[in-house]
Amino acid sequence: MNIVIDGNAFLNVSASIVKNMLQQDKRIGEKYFVNDLFDDSKFLLKQQAAVSFRTFVINYFSSIVSPFKGSTGAVFFVFDSKSWRKEYIKQFFKEDDKQEGQFEYKGTRKYDDKIYLFFELFQNEIMAELKEMGAVSARILGAEGDDLIAHIVDNFNGDICIWSVDKDLIQLLESGKRSVILVTPKMMTKNKRVIVAHNKQEEKPADIFNFESAVDNSNLDELLKEFTHRSFVKYEVDPAEELMLKILGGDPSDTIPRVHPKMTKSKIEAVISTLKQNQGDWSMLVHKLRTNDPYVKDMITEASVKELKLASQELQDQFRKTLDFNIKIICLSIDHVPAKLSGSIRESFDFNSIKRFDINSFKKYHSTK
Helix, strand or coil, rough: CEEEHHHHHHHHHHHHHHHHHHCCCCCCCCCCCCEEEEEEEEECCCCHHHHHHHHHHHHHHHHHHHHCCCCCCCEEEEEEECCCCHHHHHHHHHHHCCHHCCCCCCCCCCCCCCCCHHCCCCCHHEEEEECCCCCEEEEEECCCCHHHHHHHHHCCCEEEEEEECCHHHHHHCCCCCCCEEEEECCCCCCCCEEEECCCCCCCCCCCCCCCCHHHHCCCHHHHHHHHCCCEEEEEEECCCHHHHHHHHHHHHHHCCCCCCCCCCHHHHHHHHHHHHHHHHCCHHHHHHHHHCCCHHHHHHHHHHHHHCCCCCCHHHHHHHHHHHHEEEEEEECCCCCCHHHHCCCCCCHCCHHHHCHHHHHHHHHCCCC
């Protein structure tokens, strides 16, 4: 199974834990960094902080890949690099003659302004070593890590395990002919989780002439048992329903508002119920939304307008405009990003040249650290 790691989540979790450990170490003191002796405007990690972080990150990565027991395929690390969504939001509110301050994408998040020191250490030293073992690192100006994960899921063959704390990625989960699962660490939740789409039990026959099939033909049931043995809790979800809940109800974690002030939980459930009756293959809803299908948008608008009792054309038009806005911000697909950026994303990945991660080399490397 291929593994796609949300690099920002991985490093934030690692840095947070290491910083807490360092605070208990009297040798470090209150700060884990010092001023650069040759440039007062720059900062450096204290030596013990750097050693502790390197050791923790290598052990943490080992814990991520170890459940696969040698059946690891390709390994990707993806990272944020600003976000095209912020510029889109700014332009949207400008055209809508509203104050941009009414909506600040991910505006409630707080950041440690020195955490970049851990990121630099990882990119310059640790990631460089992992690349030698076959790991792939991706960071594209203007794209969020979620955009890159979606592109990998859509274009890389075989089963995929996404490692992240981001529930937005649930929309990418699949079952049936191939499996896409989400593994989340214990951070803001009570337990570690392995999240799968409903009815994810169908096995695929091996194709010995297809590299990807050979790599990814792992037994999902056995893998899930292994995660359970490691104290992960299995959750089954409906990706289409989860996506609709975010589109209609907003996403407080990213400060995305509801599609309409009167769109309550009960109304969202009613709209989803109507869509399930009219959609046919409900599981295809995610694909249609991610590929910008106008017919599905019409269906959602019609069901929502009826439930909200929006009588005037002006109110209906405003609802559709807000719906389109939420879909573009929330749905993860290269079809929703600006054309220039989507071209950059496509050009940055040569999927045919990506090889299996050398897990044996990593085990030897890990044993020496």
